[in-house]
Amino acid sequence: MLIGSVSLICGQNMWTILRSRLLLSGHFSSCDVCRAMSNHASMQSIAKLQERKINKLIFPITDLEKFLGPGVDRTYFRLFNPSIEQIVKAEELFRSSGKHVIDYYTSAVRMDHTPSLTQPEVCFIGRSNVGKSTLIKALFSLVPGLEVRVSKNPGHTKKLNFFKAGKAFTLVDMPGYGYHAPEDFTDMVEEYLQKRQNLKRIFLLVDGSIGLQKSDLIAIEMCEEFAKPYVVVITKIDRPPTGILLTRFLEVQEFIVNKTNGCFPQPFLISSTQYSGVHLLRCFIAHVTGNLPSTS
Numbered sequence: 001m002l003i004g005s006v007s008l009i010c011g012q013n014m015w016t017i018l019r020s021r022l023l024l025s026g027h028f029s030s031c032d033v034c035r036a037m038s039n040h041a042s043m044q045s046i047a048k049l050q051e052r053k054i055n056k057l058i059f060p061i062t063d064l065e066k067f068l069g070p071g072v073d074r075t076y077f078r079l080f081n082p083s084i085e086q087i088v089k090a091e092e093l094f095r096s097s098g099k100h101v102i103d104y105y106t107s108a109v110r111m112d113h114t115p116s117l118t119q120p121e122v123c124f125i126g127r128s129n130v131g132k133s134t135l136i137k138a139l140f141s142l143v144p145g146l147e148v149r150v151s152k153n154p155g156h157t158k159k160l161n162f163f164k165a166g167k168a169f170t171l172v173d174m175p176g177y178g179y180h181a182p183e184d185f186t187d188m189v190e191e192y193l194q195k196r197q198n199l200k201r202i203f204l205l206v207d208g209s210i211g212l213q214k215s216d217l218i219a220i221e222m223c224e225e226f227a228k229p230y231v232v233v234i235t236k237i238d239r240p241p242t243g244i245l246l247t248r249f250l251e252v253q254e255f256i257v258n259k260t261n262g263c264f265p266q267p268f269l270i271s272s273t274q275y276s277g278v279h280l281l282r283c284f285i286a287h288v289t290g291n292l293p294s295t296s
């Protein structure tokens with residue numbers, strides 16, 4: 001899974017080149033520039049920040065690692081360690097263009113209502129309110145006008161919602177489990193997870209303040225039983241104090257390594273509101289769907 005690396009993650013020369021490439025590149029319209037500069041959604045927008053801040057945004061683990069002693073096993077912290085160039089290239093898959101249209105496709109309430117699509121698919125599961133829809137919204141934040149509905153009220157997403165990124169991949173937003181889950185949740189979700197042929201990866205979201213709950217353990221058991229590859233994403237990392245987040249992260253990491261077989265050993269850290277970890281996750285999605293270009 002280790003795909004390419006950069007010596008100092010963001011070596012000075014690499015960033016000088018990246019900055020000039022991004023800022024001078026013809027890929028960005030003036031509208032893109034305005035939007036991108038107002039938040040940290042794109043690599044272009046963060047290229048102007050200090051290197052330390054860029055590092056924290058792309059690799060949020062950087063912020064936690066510094067509190068750990070030298071004895072802590074860091075083997076899996078950066079198992080997925082793409083180069084900056086790969087991250088920049090992967091971002092293109094999350095922009096709509098004439099040839100690569102990104103849009104909401106359809107919704108389904110049962111497996112036999114799901115669209116027959118052949119492109120690789122990834123889906124997002126987790127407790128209600130954990131931030132599934134908001135994460136999809138952040139991933140697609142570079143697509144003007146794309147609506148992904150989110151709510152502060154748990155149980156908001158009621159169907160499997162399919163978002164197509166051209167012919168490259170499909171992202172599927174799902175209803176949450178636990179509090180306010182739809183009554184037919186099990187019928188809707190289990191069969192999809194078990195039988196969907198083109199499903200390449202399940203992203204299982206866990207709240208960074210709360211950590212793994214009983215319902216998450218049931219979901220993990222289900223992924224294990226169906227022998228589907230899955231990944232844990234720790235969400236809302238902007239909320240908890242660092243000590244709490246670090247504890248939750250280490251708990252999740254230890255659980256994955258010691259108690260699971262099909263889970264990718266590196267949990268991803270995400271703040272969808274601040275875009276921390278979003279660039280890395282875009283790149284990981286490109287990777288697991290077979291769309292990540294090799295470095296030139």
Ligand SMILES: Nc1nc2c(ncn2[C@@H]2O[C@H](COP(=O)(O)OP(=O)(O)OP(=O)(O)O)[C@@H](O)[C@H]2O)c(=O)[nH]1
Pocket residue numbers: 126127128129130131132133134135149150151152153154155156157158174175176177235236237238239270271272273274
């Ligand atoms: N601070 C912060 N809030 C977040 C983040 N992600 C989501 N939220 C908030 O959490 C609430 C729930 O977000 P949703 O994305 O709708 O959650 P969901 O998992 O899709 O919920 P259901 O559809 O009900 O299962 C909303 O109020 C979001 O604004 C984050 O990274 N940071």
Ligand SMILES: [Mg+2]
Pocket residue numbers: 132133134149150156157173174175176
């Ligand atoms: Mg939702």
